[in-house]
Amino acid sequence: MVMVAETVDAVIGGDTHRDTHALEMTAPNGATIATLSIANNASGFADVLAWITEHAPGPRIVVGLEGTRSYGVGLARTLSGAGILVVEVECPRRQTRRRGKSDPIDAHLAALQVLRMDDSRKALPRKDGEREAIRILLGARHDMTVARTAQINRLRALLLTGDDDDRLLARVTMTEHNLGSIARRRGRSGESTEVQVRRAEARGLALAIRDGARALADNKQQLSELVAVFAPGLQDKLGVGPVSGGQLIVSWSHHGRCRHEAAFATLAGVSPVPASSGRTHRHRPGRGGDRQLNRALHDIVLTRWRMCPRTHAYIATSRARGKSDPEIRRSLKRYTARELSHPERHCRSLTNIEASFERPTKSTR
Structure with missing residues (x-):
C-alpha cells in the first residue's frame, strides 16, 4: 500500500x-x-x-x-x-x-x-453540477413526503373524532377524488362551533395534501428527465424508477469515487459482514454507508421480489437451502449493487454518468 x-x-x-x-x-x-x-x-x-x-x-x-x-x-x-x-x-x-x-x-x-x-x-468529494440538481430534487422530495405524511395523519386523526360520515372518510385511501370530496363539504345550519372548526380544518388539510401530491408528481417528472439524460437506459432496469435511479447517480457521483463494484456495495451498506461465532457461520448486512442509497436498493429489490421471474427462482432455491427471507434480501441487494455498478454488465448507466456530465444536455423543463 x-x-x-x-x-x-x-x-x-x-x-x-x-x-x-x-x-x-x-x-x-x-x-x-x-x-x-x-x-x-x-x-x-x-x-x-x-x-x-x-x-x-x-x-x-x-x-x-x-x-x-x-x-x-x-x-x-x-x-x-x-x-x-x-x-x-x-x-x-x-x-x-x-x-x-x-x-x-x-x-x-x-x-x-x-x-x-x-x-x-482517497476519499473524493461528490461532484457539483447536474448531479447536485438531482440531489436538490431528492432532498425536496424527502421534505415534501414527510410533510404530506404528517398532514394525512393529522387529517385522519381529525376525522376520527367527528360524526359517522367523518369516521367513514378517515378509513378511505387519500386519493385525489376522496380529498376533493372532503374539501367540497359544506356545513349545515345550526352546527356547533366545534363541528365548523373541524370541517374547516379538514378542508384546509385536504387541499394541502392534494397540492403536495401534485408537487411530488412534478418532482418525479423532473427526476425522470434528468436521470434519462445522465444515465440512458438506467430506468429500463426492472425496479429502477426516477427516485431510486436519481439516488444511484447522487451516491455514485462520478467515475473514480467508487473504485469498483465492491466499493459501491460498501458505500450502500450491502456488503456482507462476518457474524460467525463458535459453530455458527453466517453473515449479516452492513449497517453503515449511505442509507439513502441502501433504501434505493431495497426498493428495487422489493419490486423485483414481486415481479421478476429470475428473482422468484432465486428465492425458491434459497429457501430450499434453508435461508431466511432477510438473508435472501441481503443477498439480492448485494447482487443488485453489482448489477447497477459493474462497468461491463451495466455499460449504459452508471459507468456513463461522468461522460454524460461532459456532454451538453437539453433543458429539462
Whole structure:
C-alpha cells in the first residue's frame, strides 16, 4: 500500500465552520509548515490560493477538508477550480483528541488523516453540477413526503373524532377524488362551533395534501428527465424508477469515487459482514454507508421480489437451502449493487454518468 505521504510534497488540512476556516500545511513527515485562518468568503478563498503559492514546497499538494458539501463547499470549489486535489476527511474521533480540541488542532488532525490515506483510495468529494440538481430534487422530495405524511395523519386523526360520515372518510385511501370530496363539504345550519372548526380544518388539510401530491408528481417528472439524460437506459432496469435511479447517480457521483463494484456495495451498506461465532457461520448486512442509497436498493429489490421471474427462482432455491427471507434480501441487494455498478454488465448507466456530465444536455423543463 502506498500512502499519500509518499506521493506529495505537502498536504493541507482544513477545519471548516460557518464563518471561518482553519488551515494547516503539513510536510510528508507530519511537521507543520504554515498555518492560516480565513473568512468563509471569496476574499478568504483568494488568500488561501496566495498562501499555498507562497509556502508550498512543491507542486504536489493535496487538501483534506471536513464538510466539503456543507461549510467547506465554497473553499472546495475554489481549490478544485485551481487544479488542486481536494479530498474529504472525517471529523476527528474523541480518542484522537489527546491534545484537546481547537480549530488549529482539528486542522492538524485533518492533515495527518490525509497523510495516512492509501493513495489509491482517497476519499473524493461528490461532484457539483447536474448531479447536485438531482440531489436538490431528492432532498425536496424527502421534505415534501414527510410533510404530506404528517398532514394525512393529522387529517385522519381529525376525522376520527367527528360524526359517522367523518369516521367513514378517515378509513378511505387519500386519493385525489376522496380529498376533493372532503374539501367540497359544506356545513349545515345550526352546527356547533366545534363541528365548523373541524370541517374547516379538514378542508384546509385536504387541499394541502392534494397540492403536495401534485408537487411530488412534478418532482418525479423532473427526476425522470434528468436521470434519462445522465444515465440512458438506467430506468429500463426492472425496479429502477426516477427516485431510486436519481439516488444511484447522487451516491455514485462520478467515475473514480467508487473504485469498483465492491466499493459501491460498501458505500450502500450491502456488503456482507462476518457474524460467525463458535459453530455458527453466517453473515449479516452492513449497517453503515449511505442509507439513502441502501433504501434505493431495497426498493428495487422489493419490486423485483414481486415481479421478476429470475428473482422468484432465486428465492425458491434459497429457501430450499434453508435461508431466511432477510438473508435472501441481503443477498439480492448485494447482487443488485453489482448489477447497477459493474462497468461491463451495466455499460449504459452508471459507468456513463461522468461522460454524460461532459456532454451538453437539453433543458429539462
